[in-house]
Amino acid sequence: MGSWKDHVRARLRQRDQTEKVPHVGVFTSLAQLEERFEIRKQILDDVQSKSLERGGGDTRCLHLELRESEHLADKLSQTVSDLAAVLHVKEAELQYWQSRVSQYRQEALQLAKGSKTLKVTLSEFEYTIECQSKELSALCAEHKRLKEALAQAWSEKEKLLQRWMEEKRVEADRLNKYNDTQERWRRLAKQLKKHLLRKMGKEYVPAGTSSCSDTTETSPSVIQIILSSGIKTTTNIHPGQMGP
Template identity: 70%
Template sequence: MGSWKNHVRGRLQQRDLAEKVPFLGVFSSLSQLEERFEVREQFLDDVQTKRLERGGVEVGKNTRLLQLQLRENEHLAEKLSQTVSDLTTVLYLKEAELQYWQSRVSHYRQEALTLAKGSNTLKATLSEFEYTVECQTKELAALRAEQKGLKEASAEALREKEELLQRWMGEKSEEADRLNKYNDMQERWQRLAKQLKKHLRKERGEDVPMVTGSSSEDQ
């Protein structure tokens, strides 16, 4: 913020130097001429006093010469007075311009302060957003890790379920095979028992009734 202040101050100093350089010797010349004018006026007063006392021709000549010099000095004094008036006007204008630029500098300074405050506010807001984004990024990473763990656990559970289902189906299949074998064995034993009973009855000479169904003895 100080760089633009130095730039404006430097430009104003360069402008003042460029505008004041042509008039640097005017005030010293004016002072010297005023001093010479005062000396000549004093000398003229002395001469006029002596002329009144003496009253000679040489005094008259000196008086004319001094009057000419006095007119010349008056003319130079008028010119210098006009120059001083012009310089005073220029000085007033420069002071007004300087006040204008000072007000502009004050305005720019206030604007720079406002922008600096706004920049600080934006920086603080940006820092808050960055912190929020960082927290959310960490939370998202944790959720992704948790989701990955859950997916792995779900896949493991699914594999275990499939294994259990396959094992259960295998066990049920074996159990069904055993049951079928048992039933087949029971049927074979029942048929064999019937045949043995028939055979025993024939040997004993007993009439073998027609078996239309299973009797209590067969059972």
């Protein structure tokens, strides 16, 4: 608030130095000239009255004094008119500067109010920024924690995946071995069946005189003997000697 007042005072002092100070002695000179004019006028009146009483005198001298007085009166009237014009201009300038000062005062008040509002808004923004910075710090910490948890989860996932794949591989190997074993036993059983059928066809050829009832009664026992003998012979066979 003090800066604009100082600026206005400085401008007014500068105006006084350039416009008012040079004309300070004019008013004194004007008063002195008016006083001289009044004195000369009185003297002229006295001289004219005395010349009329004498019936004529030094008319030439009086005429010169009259012309001098008229000239001085013209100069004084011109000076007075000039001073009046200058005074009128100065009064107009003074009114103009007073209006400008009033305008500047209003603008200064408005700027002060705006500055106060801006300060309040700035304090609110600072508080908001502080709150947001705290929230950002908390979010960064939470993000870091979640990132670490995500990395740990990915690591556990990779471990579980590797373990699952290992278990599946072991299970697949075991299943393949089981399937291979089953296939070998199936082939072995087929070979044994063929072998037993050939052996049964050679040893137990049915006689022409035997009846169907005898063949029916003796066939189960014969099959059991063949299977028992076949099982005994197969137990002696090593799995590596079996064909595919």
